[in-house]
Amino acid sequence: MALSDEYKIRILKNTQIFSTAEAGLLGQIADKLVEISLKKDETLFYKGDKGHAMYIIENGSVKVHDGEHIFDTLRENDVFGEYSLIDTEVRSATITGLEETKLLSLNKDSFYGLIHSDQDVLQGILKLMVTRLRTLDVIQEELAQKNRKIASQKEEISKKNAELVSLNDEKNQLISIVAHDIRNPLASASTFVSLLKSEIDLLSEEHAEYVIYLQRSLDRITDLVTRILDVKAIESRYMNIKPSRFSVRSEVNDLISQLESKALQKDIQIVRELDEFEATLDQGLFRQITENLVTNAIKFSPPSKSIHIRLTNSKDRLMFEVQDEGPGLTKEDKSKLFGRFRILSAKPTGGESSTGLGLSIVKKFTETMEGKVWCESKYGKGATFKIDLPMTLRVQQKPLV
Ligand SMILES: Nc1ncnc2c1ncn2[C@@H]1O[C@H](COP(=O)(O)OP(=O)(O)OP(=O)(O)O)[C@@H](O)[C@H]1O
Ligand SMILES: [Mg+2]
Numbered sequence: 001m002a003l004s005d006e007y008k009i010r011i012l013k014n015t016q017i018f019s020t021a022e023a024g025l026l027g028q029i030a031d032k033l034v035e036i037s038l039k040k041d042e043t044l045f046y047k048g049d050k051g052h053a054m055y056i057i058e059n060g061s062v063k064v065h066d067g068e069h070i071f072d073t074l075r076e077n078d079v080f081g082e083y084s085l086i087d088t089e090v091r092s093a094t095i096t097g098l099e100e101t102k103l104l105s106l107n108k109d110s111f112y113g114l115i116h117s118d119q120d121v122l123q124g125i126l127k128l129m130v131t132r133l134r135t136l137d138v139i140q141e142e143l144a145q146k147n148r149k150i151a152s153q154k155e156e157i158s159k160k161n162a163e164l165v166s167l168n169d170e171k172n173q174l175i176s177i178v179a180h181d182i183r184n185p186l187a188s189a190s191t192f193v194s195l196l197k198s199e200i201d202l203l204s205e206e207h208a209e210y211v212i213y214l215q216r217s218l219d220r221i222t223d224l225v226t227r228i229l230d231v232k233a234i235e236s237r238y239m240n241i242k243p244s245r246f247s248v249r250s251e252v253n254d255l256i257s258q259l260e261s262k263a264l265q266k267d268i269q270i271v272r273e274l275d276e277f278e279a280t281l282d283q284g285l286f287r288q289i290t291e292n293l294v295t296n297a298i299k300f301s302p303p304s305k306s307i308h309i310r311l312t313n314s315k316d317r318l319m320f321e322v323q324d325e326g327p328g329l330t331k332e333d334k335s336k337l338f339g340r341f342r343i344l345s346a347k348p349t350g351g352e353s354s355t356g357l358g359l360s361i362v363k364k365f366t367e368t369m370e371g372k373v374w375c376e377s378k379y380g381k382g383a384t385f386k387i388d389l390p391m392t393l394r395v396q397q398k399p400l401v
Contacts, residue, residue: 003104005030011104014077015056017128025124032110038062038097049091051084052108060101064093073098085111086129179228186225190218220353227357230288241282241368243393248318249274251283252290252311259294266303266350270294274311279318280392285365289373290320292358293385297324299354300346316391323384329377337375338363362387369393 008030012018018026035058038044044055047066057078064072064080071093074080080095085108115122193215200208256270263270297307305325312319326346329337333344343356366373370390377383 003033003035008033008104011056011058011077015079016077017079017082017132020131021124021128025121028114028118028121029106032114033104033106036103036105038101038103040097040099042097044095044097044103045081045091046094047091051081051089051091053105054082054085054111055080055095055106056104058102058104061098062095062101063098064095066093084108175228179225182221182225186218186222190215190222193218223353224355227355227361230357230361241285241393243280244283245278245280246283247276248279248281248286248313248320249276249311251286252309252320255287255290255294256309259291259298262295263298263307266298266301268298268301268303269306271306271308273308275313277313277318277391279313279389281369281389282393285369286389289362289365289387290322292362293320293322293387296358296385297322297326297383299348299350299352300324301326302349313391318389318391320387320389321384323382325382328379328381328383329375330379333379334375334377338373 005027009023009026012021012026012030012033018029021029033056038060044062045051057074057076059076061073061075063070064074074095081091083089084091085106115125193211196203196211197215200211203211252274253272256272260270294307294309301307301324307325308321308323310319310321310323326349328346330345333346336342336344338359340360341356342359343354348354363373366387366389370393372388373385375383375385
């Protein structure tokens with residue numbers, strides 16, 4: 001059934017381009033509009049086709065695209081292809097129906113017919129085009145304004161960023177001063193507590209308990225302060241690395257002997273599978289890395305489990321592994337594992353302290369010695385931390401990143 005002119009005029013009035021057009025002009029254009037249907041996934045025209053008509057969407061929707069890339073979706077009352085009435089450029093995009101869609105099309109020839117037949121129509125169309133261009137001008141001005149605003153916001157953000165960096169530096173300095181200055185009184189307090197402890201037999205049972213408690217708390221504070229100073233040291237951009245040749249097995253054996261009593265308190269057995277070889281590394285850094293990993297395994301394992309410590313080497317790399325039967329790591333834990341102040345799902349099983357700094361230090365130190373650290377774990381099935389290091393450290397001083 002042919003559409004009535006009134007209906008077409010109503011549609012024209014709903015479009016942005018013709019909304020301000022006079023009734024006479026609308027009537028003439030409506031008369032030339034032809035209704036066409038587009039099925040879902042049917043293409044009206046392709047990018048590069050010659051344009052010869054303008055379209056108004058009566059109902060339904062189409063996509064404006066180039067292959068897979070969709071630029072826009074057009075719906076009821078949207079107009080497209082109007083420039084093809086004036087210029088001879090090819091279509092700049094493909095139009096395909098997103099659903100069953102009804103369109104009204106105004107053919108180029110009909111349009112020229114209209115213009116030729118009536119000066120008023122020509123004037124009306126020109127007016128519409130000028131309005132459209134003015135709107136474009138306004139949009140461009142708005143865009144320019146927005147760009148200026150973004151530029152000034154960007155400047156503001158970099159200023160704020162610089163402020164934050166300097167505040168952070170100040171905070172770090174303050175922390176390191178405080179941490180450093182706490183050390184001396186802490187050391188003397190520890191000395192006095194040790195003195196008290198050496199004469200524990202002279203104290204009442206209750207007081208002896210206080211001394212033990214005091215010593216444990218002081219140990220924890222000392223631990224924390226040492227950690228904070230460690231972080232401070234690695235935050236200063238350069239670190240002196242002092243390579244030396246040592247027996248890696250002796251170093252690891254020494255470490256295990258130092259930590260074994262802690263493990264035994266939890267009835268945890270440490271199994272050693274250590275190959276004998278020498279390497280040239282920074283012994284201090286190697287000790288801190290391995291100590292952090294073994295301490296973690298003891299700290300997060302439930303009682304009566306085993307920890308396997310393995311040491312192997314090839315021609316130019318060595319591998320150090322700590323495998324535990326603790327709670328393991330969730331997927332989320334793994335993504336956060338080597339960050340700073342990360343306390344994850346596993347909690348200490350013997351009241352040990354947990355600051356969430358150890359692994360970030362392990363990562364920094366390992367990478368400083370051109371090595372890699374990673375963890376293999378299934379949640380509920382234990383964790384294995386692995387360190388891969390060169391057998392001979394070449395770097396003397398390396399900027400930390
Ligand atoms: N072997 C492990 N098994 C399960 N979870 C672990 C293991 N090692 C570390 N985690 C988890 O990763 C977190 C971060 O470890 P990290 O060594 O950085 O900190 P921490 O041991 O809590 O404190 P710190 O080492 O500073 O004393 C721990 O709090 C723990 O939740
Ligand atoms: Mg730790």
